[in-house]
Amino acid sequence: MHLQQRRSSAGRLALLAFAVVGAPAAWTLHLVAVYIASHHFCDMGIGWALHGFTLIAASQAVLALVVAVAWYRRLDDESERDQPMTDVNDRFLLSTGLLFGGLFLLGIALNELGIILEGCG
Amino acid sequence: MTAETATLQRTWAHPATVTAWVSSVDHKQIGLRYIVTAFGFFLTGGILAVLMRTQLITAENDFLGPGAYNQVFTMHGTTMIFLFATPILIGLGTYFVPLMMGARDLAFPRLNAFAYWVFLLAGLLLYASFVTGGAPDAGWFAYVPLSNEGFSDGKNMDFWASGIVFLGISTSAGAINFIVSILKFRAPGMGLFRMPLFLWGVIDMAITILIALPYLSLAAVLLLMDRNLGTHFFQPQEGGNPLLWQHLFWLWGHPEVYILLLPALGIISTIVTVFARQTILAYSLVVAASLAIGTLSFGLWVHHMFSTGIDLLPMSFFSAASFTIAIPSGISIFAWLATIWSGRVVIRAPFLWALGFIFTFVIGGISGVMTAVVPFDWQVHDTYFVVAHFHYVLVGGVVFPIMGALHHWFPKMSGRMYHEGLAQVTFWLFFIGFNTTFFVQHYLGLIGMPRRVYTYSEGLGWDVWNLVSSAGAYIIAVAVILMLVNLVRSLLAGPPAGDDPWEGDSLEWATPSPPPPYNFARLPVVHSRAALWGDDASGHAREDESVRTFAIEDELRHGRREAVTTSILDAQPEAVVRLPADSIAPLLVALSLLVASTGPLLDSAVLYAAGIGGALIGAAIWMWPIDDPPPARVELSTGDILTTRVTSARSPGWWGVVLLMVTEAVIFGGFTSSYLMIRGDAPAWPLGGIDPPDLLVPALAIGVLVAGSLVVHWADRGMRFGDVRRARAGLAAGAVLGVVFLAMHASQLLRAEFAHDTNAYGSLYYAITIVHGAHLAAGIGMLLWTIARSRIERFALRPEGSAESPADAEAPGEANVRHVALYWHFVTLAGLLMFAVMYLSVRGL
Numbered sequence: 004m005h006l007q008q009r010r011s012s013a014g015r016l017a018l019l020a021f022a023v024v025g026a027p028a029a030w031t032l033h034l035v036a037v038y039i040a041s042h043h044f045c046d047m048g049i050g051w052a053l054h055g056f057t058l059i060a061a062s063q064a065v066l067a068l069v070v071a072v073a074w075y076r077r078l079d080d081e082s083e084r085d086q087p088m089t090d091v092n093d094r095f096l097l098s099t100g101l102l103f104g105g106l107f108l109l110g111i112a113l114n115e116l117g118i119i120l121e122g123c124g
Numbered sequence: 125m126t127a128e129t130a131t132l133q134r135t136w137a138h139p140a141t142v143t144a145w146v147s148s149v150d151h152k153q154i155g156l157r158y159i160v161t162a163f164g165f166f167l168t169g170g171i172l173a174v175l176m177r178t179q180l181i182t183a184e185n186d187f188l189g190p191g192a193y194n195q196v197f198t199m200h201g202t203t204m205i206f207l208f209a210t211p212i213l214i215g216l217g218t219y220f221v222p223l224m225m226g227a228r229d230l231a232f233p234r235l236n237a238f239a240y241w242v243f244l245l246a247g248l249l250l251y252a253s254f255v256t257g258g259a260p261d262a263g264w265f266a267y268v269p270l271s272n273e274g275f276s277d278g279k280n281m282d283f284w285a286s287g288i289v290f291l292g293i294s295t296s297a298g299a300i301n302f303i304v305s306i307l308k309f310r311a312p313g314m315g316l317f318r319m320p321l322f323l324w325g326v327i328d329m330a331i332t333i334l335i336a337l338p339y340l341s342l343a344a345v346l347l348l349m350d351r352n353l354g355t356h357f358f359q360p361q362e363g364g365n366p367l368l369w370q371h372l373f374w375l376w377g378h379p380e381v382y383i384l385l386l387p388a389l390g391i392i393s394t395i396v397t398v399f400a401r402q403t404i405l406a407y408s409l410v411v412a413a414s415l416a417i418g419t420l421s422f423g424l425w426v427h428h429m430f431s432t433g434i435d436l437l438p439m440s441f442f443s444a445a446s447f448t449i450a451i452p453s454g455i456s457i458f459a460w461l462a463t464i465w466s467g468r469v470v471i472r473a474p475f476l477w478a479l480g481f482i483f484t485f486v487i488g489g490i491s492g493v494m495t496a497v498v499p500f501d502w503q504v505h506d507t508y509f510v511v512a513h514f515h516y517v518l519v520g521g522v523v524f525p526i527m528g529a530l531h532h533w534f535p536k537m538s539g540r541m542y543h544e545g546l547a548q549v550t551f552w553l554f555f556i557g558f559n560t561t562f563f564v565q566h567y568l569g570l571i572g573m574p575r576r577v578y579t580y581s582e583g584l585g586w587d588v589w590n591l592v593s594s595a596g597a598y599i600i601a602v603a604v605i606l607m608l609v610n611l612v613r614s615l616l617a618g619p620p621a622g623d624d625p626w627e628g629d630s631l632e633w634a635t636p637s638p639p640p641p642y643n644f645a646r647l648p649v650v651h652s653r654a655a656l657w658g659d660d661a662s663g664h665a666r667e668d669e670s671v672r673t674f675a676i677e678d679e680l681r682h683g684r685r686e687a688v689t690t691s692i693l694d695a696q697p698e699a700v701v702r703l704p705a706d707s708i709a710p711l712l713v714a715l716s717l718l719v720a721s722t723g724p725l726l727d728s729a730v731l732y733a734a735g736i737g738g739a740l741i742g743a744a745i746w747m748w749p750i751d752d753p754p755p756a757r758v759e760l761s762t763g764d765i766l767t768t769r770v771t772s773a774r775s776p777g778w779w780g781v782v783l784l785m786v787t788e789a790v791i792f793g794g795f796t797s798s799y800l801m802i803r804g805d806a807p808a809w810p811l812g813g814i815d816p817p818d819l820l821v822p823a824l825a826i827g828v829l830v831a832g833s834l835v836v837h838w839a840d841r842g843m844r845f846g847d848v849r850r851a852r853a854g855l856a857a858g859a860v861l862g863v864v865f866l867a868m869h870a871s872q873l874l875r876a877e878f879a880h881d882t883n884a885y886g887s888l889y890y891a892i893t894i895v896h897g898a899h900l901a902a903g904i905g906m907l908l909w910t911i912a913r914s915r916i917e918r919f920a921l922r923p924e925g926s927a928e929s930p931a932d933a934e935a936p937g938e939a940n941v942r943h944v945a946l947y948w949h950f951v952t953l954a955g956l957l958m959f960a961v962m963y964l965s966v967r968g969l
Contacts, residue, residue, distance in 0.1 A: 027416070027419045030419075030423070031419070031422070031423070034423045034441055034445065037438075037441060038426075038438050038441055038442075041435065041437045041438055042435060042438070045435075045437070088315060088694045088696075089694065091315065091317055092315050092316060092317055092693050092694050094317075095315075095316060095317035095408055095411075096316070096317075096693075098408040098409070098412065099408060099411060099412040099415065101412075102409060102412040102413070102416065102452075102455075103412060103415075103416060106416055106448065106451060106452065107416075107419075109448060109451075110420070110423075110444065110445060110448045113444035113445075113447065113448060114440075114441050114444055116440075116444070117437060117440030117441055117443075117444060118437070120440075121436050121437045121440050122437070123437065124435065124436055124437065
């Protein structure tokens, strides 16, 4: 495999990985960050800064979802047998990314709801 | 028998001797051992449950005293979680994963045998506590301070913690084996999008185990150290934190529910597909839901700690995650219901168990959502409502699928059919008994009955409901006895099952019942999701041509155990790898580790040292290369030519090392979190007026470590060009630098003005330094072993610049050097992390 081909294949895989795991990773980091930071930020009187974590995490999840949707729509809607193996694989993984995107974005939104409603008490 | 199958039989079969039996690495034999052993523990745990329910059948009963009751409920929980549910699912996976993915065996057959022996010995170790003066009695969750010295004197909880650490080794080994096998050993054509849902369940389980289990192992080790070495991780009077235990325990404990549930969901999908004669609708969504459940499970651990005084805001995050996980669970439920609705259902015992699962699991899920509401959780915390909830989740969600799986696959494993009528009676008895036992416990909890009490007073309104609950437990016992009678009788005299009594869709039904040692006479190529149903997903037609097959010519010609590895995403053939022969070494290593485990229990350093020594000797026998190296290329009957030499992401060994590093990274992460948590609560750091550690020697040591990594990298690069001398020199230099690093840190510990038992800071400082040092010592051992192996196996020299052809891209021995280098770099990275946490951050750098 030529170097250029290898690079483009690695780039494709990286983008695919982002479309699939971008949102779960954003939710995981958000949960850990707001859990650890909430106590300290509230003590320091800067509880509002927790919204910043939400903004970053939600942006990443939305971006992953957008990549998944855009890529998914580009793939032909043919039967499995008529498509190249790579496309079938991509379609399958991207459909996983679509569910992840919606679900983990909801998870981030629910965390933010806690921050809005409960705040620093 | 054709010449091909005769050769395969000679290559893969085992002689009928005791030595051959204990040396066997056949996944089917090991899987069966797991299933039988775990079922034996299920019966034992069940007897303990019946004893508990007999004690509670009436108010102020004196059938069991409080001490005995504590031991019984502790061992019931420990047995059912650690010795039954997890191992039997691993056993089912061990037996059926290779069959369902069209492979000869799992990726690491000896590791598989080792994992089983460790599980068996750990179970025996835990139960040996009954004989040696008292079983564990602080609950299966072993909360400190109850489980610590002063509140649980004697060896009871030492047995528990040692058993848990021992079991952790077994389960992690099994998890690594499953992940590598499913990623790399699927039949050609079985891309990720065609994988049977049971395989998805098993790989989800394995990934979750790998990330979650180290927290429990770490917690158990810290508890053992607190109890036996005078450390203070959990003791607040010396700066420790009892809540650290709960964090570490539930970081494993909540994902554990899903560790059990995820393969169970795969079993339900398997059964529903076969008996609804319809492939699962919304396959992609079901897979995604399964993966989402596994991910979300890591965000729920604090919901077990709502009553520990955590602030409301953090609790709201974990409450939210607990609600969110209901969504993917609901997706799976609706997919099964839609599949059943659109299929042509055949009612058989496995299908009844699947229906029973859906009914009970939904109830367990709903009560789970109820306990996710913080105020409600405060109200029912530590009451029988929670007992009812988790039994609906774990019995409904896990035991029902296991029972279904045992009936579904019994014909395949035994070659015999069970009695259908008796099996259906068993199901209904179990279903009625289960709901009678546990549904009323919701009400008992709501009217205030606390859990873990050995008796209760009359007149509280609990008597009649306890009586009903105990009656239900006896009905369950009758159902289990009936099932045993049915299966044993069928095993001895049941009618022959044939290869495929259910007309199933997946590859295990393409083999004889029971399968031969080599599984498939010719290896399958997969063209559709339902491998045996072809493109007709409704199962109406079985397309013979839907499963093409092939053979590995070299395996047949030379009688070697070989397997084809495939690419991760689309399962294209990549290489042919050798699988190891039977060996007694896994048993020797497991026995040695048992001896080492008994050292702390009997206060014997000699036993500990002997065990470790024995394990090292066993490991050397295990890895001793005895076969001639295979040729560089091997031909398949399809005409394809595959290489036998692969490194990096194409190599199963590389994946094994990476996954080992993942689990070790979690251990270091756990240590770091523990350090930061205890430090966060301390009035001053270091505690007790101890001066921050010197920076000079550790900084020099870390420099030495980084230099070691550089020379090992240089060795790795040399091996890529076939320069064996350079590789040996680099590895040897790395080992020397490793020894220098260890010596420098040993001198630091010897000169320290505090000890491990001074306070929690001292405990953390010593523990982290020694654990990292132990990893480095293991790395040095690996470097030396690789150097020795390069001489024994005569790693071939290859002229520079000869790697034009992909098949010849890797030199013999290159993979060994690459893998050991990878581990070495990981230990260096861990060292850098520890340096930053323990030395730089203390000085505010």
